[in-house]
Amino acid sequence: MAETGADMSRFPSAAHLASWVGIAPGVYESAGKTRPAGTRHGNKWLCAMLVEAAGSVARGHGKNYLAAQHTRLAKRRGRGRSQVAVAHSFLVSAYHMLINDEPYRDLGAHWVSRRTQEAHTRRLAAQLERLGHMVVIDPAA
Structure with a gap:
């Protein structure tokens, strides 16, 4: 300042x-x-x-x-x-x-890795939907 x-x-x-x-x-x-x-x-x-x-x-x-x-x-x-x-x-x-x-x-410290994993999940789900599959994401415990 x-x-x-x-x-x-x-x-x-x-x-x-x-x-x-x-x-x-x-x-x-x-x-x-x-x-x-x-x-x-x-x-x-x-x-x-x-x-x-x-x-x-x-x-x-x-x-x-x-x-x-x-x-x-x-x-x-x-x-x-x-x-x-x-x-x-x-x-x-x-x-x-x-x-x-x-x-x-x-x-x-793990904010970037969490954000990248979520984006990766969305990207894979969108790719499967473009191929004609219905995707329901249910995270493992």
């Missing part, structure tokens, strides 16, 4: 705030093809603080959404990129907490 102030009405959306801070993903585009281009220029003090906080979340081995996000992304993209992604999530959640005047609610 020291860098942005408590008044978030200056930023129309969380993406505008992330772009101002320099945490928004940059994209290099040429000949219709896009490639990742690192982060953008922005508020270097706030950006550094958010990335450092994201690193501490990763070292904490906590069972929360942000630690699980860091672990999941670090496997594929590397530690540095996952810290920037978690820092972006910090900033977006802080924006929404300040705009809506509500406290932080953690989604839990």
Whole structure:
């Protein structure tokens, strides 16, 4: 809040705030093809603080959404990129907490896997229905 102030009405959306801070993903585009281009220029003090906080979340081995996000992304993209992604999530959640005047609610470490399983179940059921079968989903106990 020291860098942005408590008044978030200056930023129309969380993406505008992330772009101002320099945490928004940059994209290099040429000949219709896009490639990742690192982060953008922005508020270097706030950006550094958010990335450092994201690193501490990763070292904490906590069972929360942000630690699980860091672990999941670090496997594929590397530690540095996952810290920037978690820092972006910090900033977006802080924006929404300040705009809506509500406290932080953690989604839990297994939120992504539960969401993916439900989507996979819906996708398979729709595929069976397209093949002409009637599907009734009854989860096992």
